[in-house]
Amino acid sequence: MHTAINHRPLAPRQAEALAYRARGLSNKETAEAMRCSVANVTNLLAECFYKLHARNSTEAVAKAVKHGLIQFALLACVLSGMGVDAQDQLRTRFQRRPTVRTIRIRNNREGIA
Template sequence: MIAISERQLEAIQHTSQGMQQKEIALRMNCSIKNVKNLLSEARFKMNARNTLEVVAKAAKAGLICFLIASFATDIDSKNIRSRKNLRFRSTKELITG
């Protein structure tokens, strides 16, 4: 069982949707530093090396369930940046093995 706070989970969910930390801070009505701390604490609690692994572990644990749906819409979007596309593909590979 992964014991993370609701705020940490919210930050992970936004990250899984491809949002940058600045966007997450605006959405969560907090500072960028607070978002960084939330994700860092989640990384520690989930024994993850990076935020990408946090997202993958959260998806595998069933904490976020819409992640695969975001692949279908975001990866095929013509406006998506290649860096974000790569992050989604890497996350998908971590989840699906």
């Protein structure tokens, strides 16, 4: 049986922070765009995750769009207020090579990894 989860509405600043995240901006870049601290952005996004019952940014954005809490029109409004420098940062952000992380696993005494 599938039960629908009721989502609480997002505050305007929460929706704005999530809209920037939807466009791929980091917390630092979002803080610069919103003219606030990185800690403030972190708190805004944490509240979004809590309200949306989301584990990460991707899930939060998907749920917010699905339930009409943020809209693509909002994303357009946010982006239209960005300067040329911020738009260039967005463009180059997606051109960077992905970071590859290596995880080392120690063998235990039985030789099982």
